[in-house]
Amino acid sequence: MAKKKVIFSFPPTLIEEPVTYKLVKSYDLQVNILRARVVPREKGRMVVELKGTPENLEKAFDYLETQGVQIDTMIQEMRHHTDRCVHCTACTAACPTGALSVDQETREVSFDASLCIICEACIPVCSYEAIESLF
Structure with a gap:
């Protein structure tokens, strides 16, 4: 199993869509939401840890990108x-x-x-x- 920590940035149109549910159900991923900011009619952001096969992670990322979700590595978000x-x-x-x-x-x-x-x-x-x- 591969594990990745990433940040998802959702456009306002996806806030009410079951995107994380689809990651679990369609791509057999374990999704651990570490932090989230979701507000109606605004851009949403989630810090998540994903576990699954490398193939399923790749397919899930492809799906998210087609939906308009921006995927960034978490490392860029905190600075010491x-x-x-x-x-x-x-x-x-x-x-x-x-x-x-x-x-x-x-x-x-x-x-x-x-x-x-x-x-x-x-x-x-x-x-x-x-x-x-x-x-």
Whole structure:
């Protein structure tokens, strides 16, 4: 099974369509919605983790693109500004997934975007504005 974390941007015309249902039913994917913003008559966005065969993922992405859904990698949506970070480690305690961690030898904070679910729990605890969400 392959696993991908992506961001779906839906045009307003698709907000009320069962797009995620179709991913499950027609393409046999496991869909885990990590974060979503869906408002009638506005563009919708969802951060999702998808699991399935590589073939089914490819077919599902083709289907979504024909429907007008923009698909982006999740990594582009969260930024850790190392030039602003003072490595105080306050963010590491707030991070539920371990995307922000501290190296025990160097005592420096690092960011693993593949673990990030863009919950934004780290943002209010960072006094140095070293973390930014573009969601």
